[in-house]
Amino acid sequence: MIRAFGTFAGLLLIVALTLALFGLPVGHSLSLMAQGAFGDKLAITRTLVKTIPLTITGMGIVVAWRAGMYNIGGEGQFVAGGLAGCLIATPLRDSAVPAWIAVLLILAASVVGGGLWGGIAGWLKNRRGVDVVISTILLNFIAIQLLAWLVAGPLRDVKSGLPLTPELPEGMMLPRFDRQTDLHAGIFVAVLAVAVVYVFLYLTKAGFRTRLVGAGESAARANRIDADRVRANAMLISGALCGLAGGVEYAGVAGQLGTSFAQGWGFLAIPVALLGGLHPIWVFLSALYFGALFAGSRSLAGFTDQGTTLIYIIQAAAVLGLIGLRAVGGKRRIQAEVA
Amino acid sequence: MDLAVLLVYAAPIALAALGELISQKSGVINIGLEGMMLLGAFFGMLAAYLTGSPWLGLGLGVSVGIAASLASGWFCISLGADQVVVGTAVNLFALGLTGSLFRARFGASGQLLSLPKLPQFFGIDPVILLMIASIPAVWWLLAKTGWGLVVRSAGEYPKATEAAGFSVNKFRFQAVAIGGAFAGLAGAYLSIGVAGSFAENMTNGRGFIAIAMVTFGRWKPLFVFLAAVLIGFFDSLQYLLQAKGVQVPSQLMLALPYVVALLVLVIVGKGTSAPASLGVAYRRED
Numbered sequence: 001m002i003r004a005f006g007t008f009a010g011l012l013l014i015v016a017l018t019l020a021l022f023g024l025p026v027g028h029s030l031s032l033m034a035q036g037a038f039g040d041k042l043a044i045t046r047t048l049v050k051t052i053p054l055t056i057t058g059m060g061i062v063v064a065w066r067a068g069m070y071n072i073g074g075e076g077q078f079v080a081g082g083l084a085g086c087l088i089a090t091p092l093r094d095s096a097v098p099a100w101i102a103v104l105l106i107l108a109a110s111v112v113g114g115g116l117w118g119g120i121a122g123w124l125k126n127r128r129g130v131d132v133v134i135s136t137i138l139l140n141f142i143a144i145q146l147l148a149w150l151v152a153g154p155l156r157d158v159k160s161g162l163p164l165t166p167e168l169p170e171g172m173m174l175p176r177f178d179r180q181t182d183l184h185a186g187i188f189v190a191v192l193a194v195a196v197v198y199v200f201l202y203l204t205k206a207g208f209r210t211r212l213v214g215a216g217e218s219a220a221r222a223n224r225i226d227a228d229r230v231r232a233n234a235m236l237i238s239g240a241l242c243g244l245a246g247g248v249e250y251a252g253v254a255g256q257l258g259t260s261f262a263q264g265w266g267f268l269a270i271p272v273a274l275l276g277g278l279h280p281i282w283v284f285l286s287a288l289y290f291g292a293l294f295a296g297s298r299s300l301a302g303f304t305d306q307g308t309t310l311i312y313i314i315q316a317a318a319v320l321g322l323i324g325l326r327a328v329g330g331k332r333r334i335q336a337e338v339a
Numbered sequence: 340m341d342l343a344v345l346l347v348y349a350a351p352i353a354l355a356a357l358g359e360l361i362s363q364k365s366g367v368i369n370i371g372l373e374g375m376m377l378l379g380a381f382f383g384m385l386a387a388y389l390t391g392s393p394w395l396g397l398g399l400g401v402s403v404g405i406a407a408s409l410a411s412g413w414f415c416i417s418l419g420a421d422q423v424v425v426g427t428a429v430n431l432f433a434l435g436l437t438g439s440l441f442r443a444r445f446g447a448s449g450q451l452l453s454l455p456k457l458p459q460f461f462g463i464d465p466v467i468l469l470m471i472a473s474i475p476a477v478w479w480l481l482a483k484t485g486w487g488l489v490v491r492s493a494g495e496y497p498k499a500t501e502a503a504g505f506s507v508n509k510f511r512f513q514a515v516a517i518g519g520a521f522a523g524l525a526g527a528y529l530s531i532g533v534a535g536s537f538a539e540n541m542t543n544g545r546g547f548i549a550i551a552m553v554t555f556g557r558w559k560p561l562f563v564f565l566a567a568v569l570i571g572f573f574d575s576l577q578y579l580l581q582a583k584g585v586q587v588p589s590q591l592m593l594a595l596p597y598v599v600a601l602l603v604l605v606i607v608g609k610g611t612s613a614p615a616s617l618g619v620a621y622r623r624e625d
Contacts, residue, residue, distance in 0.1 A: 022439060022443065070423045072423075072427065124604075124605060128604070128605050128608045129608045130601075130604045130605060130608070131554065133370060133423055134547070134550060134551045134554065134604065135601060135604065137544070137547040137550075137551075138547070138548075138551060138597045138598075138600055138601045138604075139601070141544050141547075141594065141597040142594050142597050142598055142601070145590045145591065145593050145594030145597075146590075146594065148590040148593075149588050149590035149591050149594075152588070152590060153588060267431075270427050271427070271428065271431060274424060274427075309434070309435050309438035309439040309442065309539075310435065310439055311435070312431050312432070312434050312435025312436075312438070313431075313432060313435035313436055313439065314435075315428075315431055315435075316428045316429070316431040316432030316435060317432065319424065319427075319428040319431075320414065320425070320428050320432070323414055323418065323420045323421075323424065323425065323428075324414070324418065326420075327414075327418035327419065327420055328418075
């Protein structure tokens, strides 16, 4: 509890410092951001809408990184998931399939698409020894260009002049809570993802193996675990979750794909997951915190050009601050053991 | 395509990759390369824009690259933090800082600047000459000098380095700083020499490509350079094909360098030429 409070206070301090460094009035900016993040019903739903993709991609990052697979490719997997969802939505649109089944099929397709994209990296690591960091980064760029090509060409809505896919009919979108706000049923998917990842990591044998492999090759070998297989599975699950986030964003918020579909949720999930200590529950809280920051930063846009770019600095400073604190704490512990 | 033009396009990736090579040889993988290039690009642009001197621009770019690498080195080397985590944070930090500063100074709409140009000697600018000279220089430094020997041993088996009386961390810091200087120069050259302007996130993955090229080039300066030129060729292929009137979707052409880089890594695999302690922090047992 004290740790959580300390983290929160530290994060607030970083936010205030960043604002001050850029010459913004700290108190006024903070109250504007708080207003934009929690001020009224609209603000709260805005925070939650941004929390959804951060949480689901964050869970994807947790699974991979806990297995020691540095998946930097959340963005590419997110895009692959959205694309797969869009691909399956096209024939479903004019079919007799009930709308709620169509929504589920879209989400299922996004899981497959993202899993495939993540799985490629896992496969390359095991079979060809290609470093996951490098392969997932390259796969990000490939996915983003693939998206740009598909929305400008094959998947483009012929009726519109813009590079956008046709809009999903209302019935094939995730249901919303009310008409005024954007909050959609994806919030349940996010909470479910947190629960599933928690149960997987801490209550199943496969999850235990995953954590063991991530903790070190030797511990895994001593327990006769096929580390390659565990890592490949972790990349599959991780990609599937990031892909699911893409599907939820497509069927929950966007309704159509354009080049702006790749908004960087997959990248931002990495600091979110790190600040949550790669533990599902804490990562969820971390996603809520940054969801609020992103929602709040929009109110800053009224009187400064920065806004979202400031959040990147805050995220990076928070991660580095945490590393620094942990390293200092770790050193003390080692010294204490020696003494 | 004109070779001189190709070299200009390939230079940011080639310079960054040569620096990354030195850093990796010492055992430190700099995932923050992309961010350091971006910092070099922004501050290089700023100095060149404000003073009117491209030289001061390149100089500030190099200095910022060194500063960023020392800061990141403090986390990775002194504190022994995970190099991928620190590098990811550096990238995000650079993206946020350059984006915020650029918007604060030039507005959010993305103003097109005109920066002072570098002088040309026989159609080639001095940075290209420096790049070509650094291929044998980096090779000589790593393969033929005592310093290079210690750096390589720090990347292979740091315990032995320490036992021989050298400070692993000191040599890693030096290697990382040289890498940072190259990254800063690569970024500043991108904004001043190649684009003549600055845009948010203008490195657009070149730093990551450079890291991939170090693996592709088997940690050998000449091969790393050739790999970067090959990618530069694929990068410029879209303009070449367009000029010839060949109809290829531009987005697929943009994906080509990444696809080629990935395919090449798939074909060559990891092999055994990677430094044995790459990515592993060294903790002295005292």
